[in-house]
Amino acid sequence: MNHPIKVKPRILLVDDEERILRTLTMLLKMQYQVFSTTDGNEALKILKKEKIHVLISDQRMPLMVGTELLRQAKNLSPQTMRILLTGYADVDAALDSVNEGEIFRYINKPWGPKELRDTVADAAGIAMKLESVSVPSFPAPAPARGVTCLVLDEDVLVYEAVKEILGETHQVLWRTTMASALAVMASQTVAVLVTELQVGDGDTSVMLKTLKQEYPDVLTIINTSFKDTVRVSQLINQAQVFRYLPKPLRRGLLAKSLESTLMRYKQLQDVPVLKEATKVEVSNDVQEKAMSTKIMDYLSRLRAKGFGGSSIAQAV
Amino acid sequence: MSVLRAFAANIPCFKPTDTINAVADAFLSATYKNCLSVAIVNEYNQPVGMISRHQLNDIFLKKFGRDLFGERAVSDFMRKDVLAVDVDSSLSAAAAFISANMVFPLSEDFVLTENGCYLGMAAVLHLLSAMEKQISQSSAALNRAYKQLSSSQAQLVQSEKMAALGQMVAGVAHEINTPLGYVNNNIEMVREFFGQIQFIVQAHEQLSDTLLSPDTTDIDIAESLAALDDAKMDMDLTQWFVDLDALFNDTFYGVEQISELVTGLKDFSRLDQAVTDNVSLNDCIDSALLIARNTLKYKVEVIKQLGNIPKVRCTGSQINQVLLNLFTNAAQAVKEKGYLLIKTWSDESAVYVSVQDTGCGIPAENLSRIFDPFFTTKPVGEGTGLGLSITFKIIQQHGGSVRVVSEVGKGTRFVIALPLTQALSAAA
Numbered sequence: 001m002n003h004p005i006k007v008k009p010r011i012l013l014v015d016d017e018e019r020i021l022r023t024l025t026m027l028l029k030m031q032y033q034v035f036s037t038t039d040g041n042e043a044l045k046i047l048k049k050e051k052i053h054v055l056i057s058d059q060r061m062p063l064m065v066g067t068e069l070l071r072q073a074k075n076l077s078p079q080t081m082r083i084l085l086t087g088y089a090d091v092d093a094a095l096d097s098v099n100e101g102e103i104f105r106y107i108n109k110p111w112g113p114k115e116l117r118d119t120v121a122d123a124a125g126i127a128m129k130l131e132s133v134s135v136p137s138f139p140a141p142a143p144a145r146g147v148t149c150l151v152l153d154e155d156v157l158v159y160e161a162v163k164e165i166l167g168e169t170h171q172v173l174w175r176t177t178m179a180s181a182l183a184v185m186a187s188q189t190v191a192v193l194v195t196e197l198q199v200g201d202g203d204t205s206v207m208l209k210t211l212k213q214e215y216p217d218v219l220t221i222i223n224t225s226f227k228d229t230v231r232v233s234q235l236i237n238q239a240q241v242f243r244y245l246p247k248p249l250r251r252g253l254l255a256k257s258l259e260s261t262l263m264r265y266k267q268l269q270d271v272p273v274l275k276e277a278t279k280v281e282v283s284n285d286v287q288e289k290a291m292s293t294k295i296m297d298y299l300s301r302l303r304a305k306g307f308g309g310s311s312i313a314q315a316v
Numbered sequence: 317m318s319v320l321r322a323f324a325a326n327i328p329c330f331k332p333t334d335t336i337n338a339v340a341d342a343f344l345s346a347t348y349k350n351c352l353s354v355a356i357v358n359e360y361n362q363p364v365g366m367i368s369r370h371q372l373n374d375i376f377l378k379k380f381g382r383d384l385f386g387e388r389a390v391s392d393f394m395r396k397d398v399l400a401v402d403v404d405s406s407l408s409a410a411a412a413f414i415s416a417n418m419v420f421p422l423s424e425d426f427v428l429t430e431n432g433c434y435l436g437m438a439a440v441l442h443l444l445s446a447m448e449k450q451i452s453q454s455s456a457a458l459n460r461a462y463k464q465l466s467s468s469q470a471q472l473v474q475s476e477k478m479a480a481l482g483q484m485v486a487g488v489a490h491e492i493n494t495p496l497g498y499v500n501n502n503i504e505m506v507r508e509f510f511g512q513i514q515f516i517v518q519a520h521e522q523l524s525d526t527l528l529s530p531d532t533t534d535i536d537i538a539e540s541l542a543a544l545d546d547a548k549m550d551m552d553l554t555q556w557f558v559d560l561d562a563l564f565n566d567t568f569y570g571v572e573q574i575s576e577l578v579t580g581l582k583d584f585s586r587l588d589q590a591v592t593d594n595v596s597l598n599d600c601i602d603s604a605l606l607i608a609r610n611t612l613k614y615k616v617e618v619i620k621q622l623g624n625i626p627k628v629r630c631t632g633s634q635i636n637q638v639l640l641n642l643f644t645n646a647a648q649a650v651k652e653k654g655y656l657l658i659k660t661w662s663d664e665s666a667v668y669v670s671v672q673d674t675g676c677g678i679p680a681e682n683l684s685r686i687f688d689p690f691f692t693t694k695p696v697g698e699g700t701g702l703g704l705s706i707t708f709k710i711i712q713q714h715g716g717s718v719r720v721v722s723e724v725g726k727g728t729r730f731v732i733a734l735p736l737t738q739a740l741s742a743a744a
Contacts, residue, residue: 019495019566019570020497020498022562022563022566023497023501023502023505023563026501026563027504062613087490087493087494109493109497110493110496110497110500113500113501114504
């Protein structure tokens with residue numbers, strides 16, 4: 001029996017139900033070295049001691065809630081890929097997992113064993129790749145300068161707020177329809193997209209998902225009054241939105257979010273391999289796929305023409 | 317538009333200096349044929365008195381009445397507190413004034429005035445029939461309003477029920493979700509393991525065939541052994557069996573949890589039991605606690621001190637509803653972490669349930685209103701304000717009582733008493 005000794009990626013599981021820990025350990029232990037605990041504080045100790053590649057946490061736990069653990073884990077071990085595994089449909093927790101936890105995936109309980117394994121494999125693969133490169137300490141030293149921020153919202157107040165925050169050092173553009181926003185994206189490099197989920201020509205979710213595949217560099221801030229867990233979780237998994245801010249608009253929160261988004265942008269430009277960590281899952285909804293194909297076609301036509309000439313609305 | 321104006325009969329009035337005879341003659345004329353009384357006005361046309369046909373009769377019926385009093389001024393005999401109503405006053409105000417001031421037997425008309433001046437005479441009977449008409453109209457309107465109100469109240473009670481049900485279902489769904497998650501995963505694990513075992517068994521069979529076959533070479537045996545080794549794939553079989561055993565235990569535990577919850581739901585709704593029965597309140601408490609477990613477990617530690625209490629005749633599903641409502645309220649009142657103390661005891665007349673929390677408490681000014689329908693301090697959309705009013709009604713229908721004491725910052729305690737012998741009024 002002469003097998004090569006493989007270094008297994010390390011996984012940390014956190015859930016207040018021991019039986020969940022046992023079964024997940026069984027599911028993953030062939031491929032990974034698995035650590036597990038029911039206590040968030042214990043999890044943080046493990047994170048400090050071991051180099052953990054993937055952290056999978058439950059949300060509702062008595063000693064420390066999942067989003068709090070994920071937030072601390074992000075600061076303690078930024079290279080660790082974070083996954084929330086929850087059966088509790090609490091929209092505030094979902095928002096926290098985006099804004100505080102910057103998680104890689106949001107998985108609902110009960111989970112599909114195969115899907116979970118695939119997701120963990122994805123996350124572990126990325127973490128192993130990132131491990132081999134040296135990453136400047138987090139957070140990045142200074143936010144990006146002189147970049148373009150596109151605001152897609154029918155509400156002029158949002159544009160004005162962004163303009164006021166970034167206008168002196170960055171270019172801020174304003175569009176109210178997806179078609180015109182896509183025209184901008186096709187013609188120039190956009191760093192940050194601040195968008196509503198509902199604009200003049202429809203729901204932007206599918207566009208955001210498609211854009212992340214086409215332009216993985218663009219970081220998205222969603223600013224909307226739509227708040228539902230299913231939607232948020234899809235936008236995490238399939239669009240890797242960077243921030244999800246509830247309307248009514250809070251200027252302070254927007255300013256803080258824009259600042260961290262620009263820092264993140266700089267970091268991703270300096271160390272491109274980090275973009276791996278924002279890999280998205282492709283939706284298998286038939287309608288969404290068809291729509292996504294349309295958007296991609298439209299984008300490529302725009303790019304071929306220079307941009308802007310064609311009739312815009314027909315694509316979406 | 318004045319209702320009263322329509323009643324004004326344009327009857328000429330008299331001066332205070334007119335004689336009794338003059339008034340009496342007038343009453344005999346056609347103009348005054350339908351009048352019970354006439355008005356006496358001053359020089360500004362303001363009524364200063366009134367005199368009735370009845371009063372004149374009294375005067376003339378006296379011996380030598382007409383001779384003695386006929387030439388006297390009417391002002392000597394007239395009623396000075398004039399039964400006068402402003403034409404713009406409402407029907408009901410007019411009716412109230414007239415009925416309070418008219419003389420019995422009914423022998424007078426009343427005076428209508430406008431801006432204090434004489435307008436005409438009106439009959440009390442007209443007023444009466446108008447009132448009657450108005451009352452029947454408003455009673456029809458009241459009836460309609462009552463019907464609308466009771467149907468919307470039924471809808472509200474229904475929506476409170478639905479809200480409570482939704483909360484309950486969400487809680488139970490989450491409770492089932494956790495065991496379902498690991499049971500499902502465990503089964504998947506067992507299936508994968510079963511697949512591996514199949515390969516290993518096949519390899520074993522092949523090995524035994526090889527060993528038993530008369531013309532087997534050493535090479536064949538070595539190959540079979542190697543195949544078996546491949547099938548084992550580095551698996552530590554002993555460890556796997558230990559792990560699998562744990563998974564089986566967990567799976568059975570999980571399935572038991574799920575069936576306990578389903579039984580709990582059935583007990584809670586009491587669908588398969590008589591509506592009104594002899595019920596143990598301790599069982600009701602356990603049943604409601606199971607349903608509320610998800611709401612409670614991260615907020616409060618439940619301490620039960622359940623006494624040995626007799627069963628009471630009640631509608632179990634309603635009592636469950638009451639308890640669930642009190643438990644969820646308690647959990648909501650607790651900000652971070654707290655306790656929920658549940659006690660039961662009994663005396664010769666009643667059984668008692670005390671539900672006490674260490675939550676935020678209820679300010680004194682709210683305490684008297686908590687059982688009022690629609691009173692709520694929860695944000696819009698989170699509470700209908702009907703929960704406790706329904707609780708109160710249910711306990712009242714059971715002939716029982718609800719008491720509450722609360723201190724802001726310390727907590728709240730509800731005590732429900734249900735009588736041991738009672739006439740259960742028709743429960744809604």
